[in-house]
Ligand SMILES: Nc1ncnc2c1ncn2[C@@H]1O[C@H](COP(=O)(O)OP(=O)(O)OP(=O)(O)O)[C@@H](O)[C@H]1O
């Protein structure tokens with residue numbers, strides 16, 4: 001086979017330069033900055049910075065508030081990823097069954113994705129505000145002592161619901177595509193082999209959706225870790241107490257609100273390591289069990 | 294094992310009816326083949342028997358039970374799909390044992406049944422492989438095996454060999470026939486390949502545009518096609534069908550190109566002298582003769598297809614005749630386009646059809 005070769009040595013570099021530049025400016029540079037920043041301590045007025053080595057990291061990891069944030073993040077991420085994927089899968093399967101108006105259902109279900117995170121947060125806040133929320137009242141009628149502003153568990157439930165809701169459309173879209181890629185004759189063969197619809201789903205459809213599910217697991221994991229800042233900020237602001245303060249939210253809080261730049265930078269470096277580790281783990285151990293066509 | 298019966302089964306998609314009332318009775322252990330051109334409704338008919346497609350009207354019975362409203366799984370049938378429809382994430386053994394597992398058979402018994410079917414189909418070395426690591430022919434056999442282990446009331450096949458190359462197809466054809474004979478399970482087999490249909494069928498159903506044109510044994514259909522469609526569809530190359538007229542004496546036909554061919558039988562009263570008819574004669578029912586021999590007529594050859602043992606001469610009765618006709622001749626014969634050959638039709642193998650309806654006279 002002939003390999004296409006460029007006559008120039010410079011041209012290939014020129015062609016990838018824009019992408020490279022974007023990565024450099026928006027990813028590597030801030031990353032290096034954060035790394036550097038994480039070894040410094042700045043005084044309260046930003047007048048003097050001193051090199052402190054790994055002291056910031058030691059302090060962060062020993063901080064009970066940080067350990068709390070880790071726990072909050074784990075619970076929040078797992079539940080958000082789980083619910084957004086489970087509900088999306090359920091809806092996608094139902095939408096497949098619809099004979100008339102398939103397109104309509106799909107379109108309507110995709111809309112929430114267009115809502116900005118902060119606005120999604122506001123929507124949920126208004127609906128569930130204990131004093132004027134339109135859905136808080138029925139909850140109270142049912143005898144639930146609804147007050148997410150004071151009750152940490154309820155606050156967590158609310159941000160998980162809002163964050164999941166926001167992501168359902170996205171997952172729905174992929175699951176619909178994934179379902180359509182499964183040959184109909186496989187389902188028919190299973191039906192003839194005697195499997196009922198539930199059995200068909202769990203033994204044929206679900207395993208064949210594994211590539212889609214795996215991809216979504218990675219995406220939703222990253223989403224729950226990073227992109228939910230806007231929702232948490234709008235709905236609970238990390239409270240009550242620190243009940244909904246995730247790692248990302250704490251980075252923001254410590255850095256921009258409390259102006260502890262060194263600590264905040266150390267936290268982002270740890271976060272970076274977590275994401276790299278997590279993604280590597282997913283690809284190494286989960287992807288292997290995924291069956292691609 | 295069971296009988297299978299369809300009574301005036303119809304199917305409409307919206308307002309368009311695609312199956313116009315088909316009735317079939319398949320006896321216990323019989324191998325019935327449905328053959329017809331693409332789009333005539335073969336798959337639809339089979340899928341209605343399987344329960345994958347609802348029927349619009351009529352009755353389908355399997356083993357004497359009306360199954361019109363039963364789900365596929367309640368019908369006790371097995372189906373082999375054209376694209377095999379093997380579960381890609383399961384091994385060959387799991388593919389074959391899936392139905393048994395759902396039926397709740399204990400593991401050991403399941404494994405034994407799968408092993409026995411695999412042995413019959415030469416699949417033992419592949420039991421632990423995934424379908425994607427198999428060749429087309431092996432996949433086809435796994436699909437067969439999946440149907441076989443279930444020991445169903447009836448087998449349904451939807452063009453199971455159409456994705457295989459010609460040689461493998463012949464091989465699998467024989468294997469399917471042999472298998473069906475050993476296990477003796479009632480089978481309904483769909484194909485558009487008439488050679489497959491002729492060789493496999495105990496009984497053949499020729500379908501066209503949603504109608505079963507003729508149901509009979511393959512040889513009976515070959516010998517006495519019910520109409521021009523069946524006549525043209527069964528047999529290769531297709532039967533020559535030429536416009537003709539009954540002669541004045543009523544004992545022969547005059548072809549539009551000139552020659553007169555004597556008829557052996559007495560004609561029915563409705564086919565009197567002067568009536569226009571369609572004369573059907575298969576390419577293999579001509580004998581070559583010398584010029585001027587009694588009953589012979591010339592055919593001007595314009596193209597020759599040589600297959601080896603045989604050759605097919607395409608020619609016309611006169612240089613300007615509109616209709617072309619095909620004659621089977623020995624392969625080594627030296628033919629030249631533009632020159633005539635002289636042929637004598639086999640008088641016992643002539644078919645007469647009504648020109649308007651195409652029905653056999
Ligand atoms: N879902 C559908 N809606 C409308 N028409 C359909 C539908 N499915 C099939 N048909 C029509 O029904 C007719 C029969 O289709 P079918 O698949 O049974 O043909 P077939 O004989 O199996 O052809 P082939 O040999 O090409 O597989 C076709 O004319 C097709 O266009």
Ligand SMILES: [Mg+2]
Nearest residue numbers: 335336337451
């Ligand atoms: Mg078909």
